Amino acid sequence: MQQKSNLSRRSFVRNAGLLTAGWPVLSCLPGTAANHAGTAAASSVNLHWLGGRAPSLSAGATWGVPWPRGTVKQNAGFRLTGADGDHINIQSWSLATWPDGSVKWSAHAIGAGKGLPSAAFTLSVTKRETANGEIQITDNADHIIIDTGVLQCDIGKSGAQLIRTLKRKEQLIAKEGTLVLLTQDIPDEGNGQSPKHDAFLSNISSVTLEQQGPVRAVVKIEGKHVNAAKRAWLPFIIRLYFYEGAESIRILHTITFDGNEQQDFICGLGIRFAVPLSGEHYNRHVRFTGEEQGVFGEAVKGLTGLRRDPGAAVRTAQVDGDEITGALPAVVDKRLQYIPSFGDYTLFQPTPDAFEIQKRTKAGHGWIQSAYGRRSSGTGYLGTPAGGLAFGIRNFWQSHPAQLDIRNAHTEEGSITMWFWAPRASPMDLRFYHDGMGQDTFEKQREGLEITYEDYEPGFGTPFGVARTSEAQIWVLPSTPSHERLASIATYIQDPAMITFDVPQWQTAGVFGGSWVGRQTPSAEKEQLHQQLDFYFDYYKRQVDEQHWYGYWNYGDVMHSYDTDRHVWRYDVGGFAWDNSELSTDLWLWYYYLHTGRKDAFRMAEAMTRHTGEVDVHHIGPFAPLGSRHNVQHWGCSAKQLRISTVTNRRFYYYLTADERVGDLMHAEIDAADTLRTIVPGRKIGQQKGDPDGKYAGVSFGTDWGSLAGAWLTEWERTGSKTAKDRLLNSMQTIAAQPHGFFTGSAQMELATGKFQPAPAEQFGASHLSAVFGLPEICTELIALVEMPAFEKAWLQYCEMYNAPEEEQKAVLGKSLGKLNLKQGHARLTAFAAVRKQDKRLAQRAWVEFLEGEAGIRKFSKEIRTLSGPLVLNKVEEADGISTNAVAQWGLTAMALLDYVNEDYPAK
Template identity: 65%
Template structure:
């Protein structure tokens, strides 16, 4: 179907001729020296466009142009009314000249916050009630000015107590794990219960506005066995009544025997008030709230009176017992007290609330709904605890339990894997289908696109990070307040900067053209970018890409016969970052500033950095290629675990867990000695000791991203030298990047020289972040020979066979993904200031070879009975959308004016 959004071929030829004959072109600068660099003042705003109803603290990152700020700069923050806010700041990254590149900032909790901010250099004001961290021999005490939290250094209890106004609100916080020995529930099924066992505690930040405490350990059984490593981070903000918990587990068991039945976090909550003054709350959906008391006083045969009923209904203290009607007071013990409540979300579209009096007695159904907000409360009019799990229904099966609320110590459990659900089954999904040789495995790849190898489809080392919050409240919250807390848990307040500012700062690939004039053609591209994102955002919901191990990812390819994404067909199922889906989303956020884009990119970063990567075991720290199961593919590669996919979220939020994930990749080259990515198609392992066989595309691009990021974060000279050595020895190869790969010395990063007649090019080399990291390296590092080698690759990949032969001695043969590589041609055009290359880049983009020639916004709805549920279809593939989107944004940014 033709689409008027695309330029016609005639128009393209005309544009090409015009551009080629222009006497001079105004080229955008990539070096940060065009005079438009930002000053030491940055305008900031809330991601969601307005200040949050509840703010328990916020952290964000800000980029700075090269040379603008010295490394010891200090900062202050003003609101839009000119008010000064207490601020904590720290560096995240530096430019090679030592100036600040990224800084992180945090503000505490406030009753009201401005809509916008101005970040400037200058000393910050002092917080009114500074956060403090005190280390004791066996514990750490963090005081926010509102709550005090005692964190253990050893033992099974992570958080000994949390108090507000010197009154304990929660205590004995620990991790809980239940396992079963058989996934099939046949024969004898035995269960074992484990609790957290602390190995190490680290105070990562000490205030005065923000504190972070990291706890590491394993889940332990009283029989002596320990497994399932965890990393817990506790976040505290000045003036806040809340604690943010980042919960990470790394699977290190036998998936056939170590079957997780329940996984959660548990606290005890002291309760001393009368049973009829103990309140239970669950936030449901659409701001609905389930609100009851442990012992109800409404609906009785005898009426206690308006005042008593109204107090209990609204969470207030009832009048004194002596004022109760005698018909009620003398019969209170005959009213059942319901001590146990559970909210269970078994799927993305249903939840139920049940309750019972106590263990040993039957449950009764209390309420149901579709998508619960995942927040609950238990307490009295004198105070209690609200608690919740972020992305509750999206990460099903989840469960919130309140138990023993009729005793002096209730228990609350936030179940990340609900024990009421089926047990977690991580076993591989087929028996190998007889693929016991590489030849057979290549045949399997030909039919289902699945790269199978025995023993490689293991979940060993995969991880999952979840986010939880605790709120210590001075009284039972109103339903409106509970909804505000639930909203704060589900969408934590985030501060950010304008879409124009990041381009001016020159990060993520240099200073792009931010002054181009709008035009109808650019508007068509902008609309198409929005369409593709909106389509995938809706596909997530229509096809229910949810679940504990799935949420955040999208599917790779579509089956139009079944009107279904190919969820069960080998390598066509989960995308696992194929062709830079993560980078597409993050670039589109930076391009658009849309909050919904940020949230989707955030969920993808959490997923692909944890679930799609092996964090321990023989495959660590490599990622797994796209598959029916995220960990199922035998292609364990750096192109999936690449730091390039994580850097955006880290620098925008200063998230410590993502910082850990990036650091994991620093020595990934050592794993490639044993796990050779191309072993099935002829790539040989390095023979010399201390060397690894490394491709210059997906392998080195990922290593370069890891090393460059660590260098700019820490200034580590050893890492810097490895990076620079690798860049220099790539450039020294007979054909630069077209050499394809070489053996690299692990200790130095130097590549051995390859024969002069070796020429190799792969369509995958530059589409997993290589284009993006090389743009940053060229901008940040003054190494002309490397720039020359990279620009040569960018210019020649899509060149004619004659041009390739003239430069290399032979043509590169039939290559793929020409549209995606148009952004490489554009990069060469601006580095060489070549109008002919600029015209060629736009032509490659609009010709759409191996992409979209005529991108359309047409969709069709397929309705039952042809399908189970109505679905919306468009002519897309995830590979093509990601590459089209990245190329569209790059070309508009780099060559937007030349388009006209």
């Protein structure tokens, strides 16, 4: 069922109008939303659970809240109040500050079970108070012990074991938590060749206590996988998250590929725990979850279905997971040794649409089929009525091939393994998908680009340096959970509870360019725009499932373009396949979420942020930290660019969730311009050459500088970095000082300072791509944040002139810009200029540019055709005029115009 905002659209429109009444006056001031600071309402914020309803359980929650400039001092405290007026214990910290030192984004955490059953909350600014909480941390020389009040976790600082022991109320539940990696040296080609297999375990190099409670604690563990021959490779980062009162630990698992894709084929990647077991085999329980709350539950030694009946009480107790005490009936007890004990179980999800469960008595004996299903929620349990370990992988079937193993449950020490890449699947094959097809010269590569839109160059389509982050949880339980309880845990692992702020708050606070919201007067025509926005999101959401855009390396991304002849997305055609953030798909999803508050929009944007920030970016190696342009493989394109790795796409998730991994990714981009000395973005255009030892790099004022500006702005507001601030301000000043401002296009930038050298006076022009990868959004924020009239003038000139008539361009710029593309998408630039200049003519022009749809979407349509066999393999939905580029730009522009120039929508 479609999940809508907890606010109706009419309520949102009415609220936004009240918040921004008198906008033509306010909008001429930098950061107008910040002028709400000082009001009583600004010192408190309405919050709610994501999705609008309180969850059935919570293992702890962390979230971010934006504040208007000047509202919250750095030494302020916070108070969280539920709907019943009760205060909820909270831990708070600052994520970002305004230039005046006041808090721009605060982060907050509550413990397990806190805030329930309240569906809404109020966060208020108070005097700083000492935070309370149950988490206790003992940081020893060689290990760290964290006690949540329920579980005690002993974390190693060296060796293979990340988690040495895991206890509940001092009872040992699990131990020896270790990463496992299985490899082979050749793929499975079916040619009779036998691969050489190898096994690796984690080896810790560093442990950092990133947050020390008292409500939330975070431990970061880094290292590599090492085999018996001491080969160390595949760097990992594991983050362990603890909340007060929690019986669970959240695990964030990141690997970076640093092998040779021609000989390092991963055939198993996961995390393993030993689980001590005792007591009778018929009191040991195995559980797996399936689909729609389904649970597979068995005992290691089954007492049901026997020829001789142990009695209803025994059978019921075993099925329910309760302890069977006392002597069994003699007819069963004297023959127990003849009932097989099944010690090994496996749940294997090879595709997004099928899983199987198998079991066997022990190694050396055959497997038998136990169950089948479609989409497992990916959670298991091993233990006894006296306690055990529940474990699960988030996005289990979406990130196939995945696998859960239970081994040796019939012995005194069983084990569980959560496999992010399943050993039962084919090995991970990261080799480039073609042999180059003779493209051994620049001219041939240009021709290849002309036919398949693929930017190919030998050696560039390598996965070296790409990463993948997975998420899992372990639950330390006091007894075998009921089927209902385990199903509830599985649901939580897949959809962890989160708190967030009400829709108007981001605009009130003036974050993410939310300072310019005008009056929101409804009309039937504008309601059509809202409905079209909903239609496009809903269509892509369905396409993810219909087209099976799933898999370990793929989940979170969407495709670029559609093939109407084959009735498939162009998954195999060069640069038309995976989208890789092209034309700001990430931004479209995030702004759609911010405007609607829809939970399903948040989840889709979250998955895309995880994917594009990890898989589409090289994190180590010669291309780091650049990203790869759209391609059949996410890392396949030879165009390595800042516009893909841009921090601008990541900031939303970071500030909404305080996610540490995304924080790492953003920090890695602050010196990204250094790589432009050797990896020049425009190689297929001008064959430019870089200077690897130079102090300068060629940087465009569009996709390159927009990305750098996003990184520097974020680093400045997160950390107060003077280097980031100086680079940002210097770059803004020296762009404004160029002969033609933004129309100069590019210049040499001094890497240390961010200062651009003056470009030749004759250098003049515009690229249609410059302002479609986050540049407008970042410039909007910068103009609100920094008072620099020369920069604003240069940006407004670009905004006004890009789509201007040729005569107007000649009059203002001295010459025309020629035929430019993506006119519809650039209408939001025209609208921004209209707001800043209070120019009704420009506002009306912006609407005309948008509604005419040049180089975009001309016709509003929500029509869908459903095709089925034998025309297509599977039933598919097709919509007219759909391409991801066009939809992303249309969506961003529609939302911007509805915010900026709502009142100037043309009359019929």
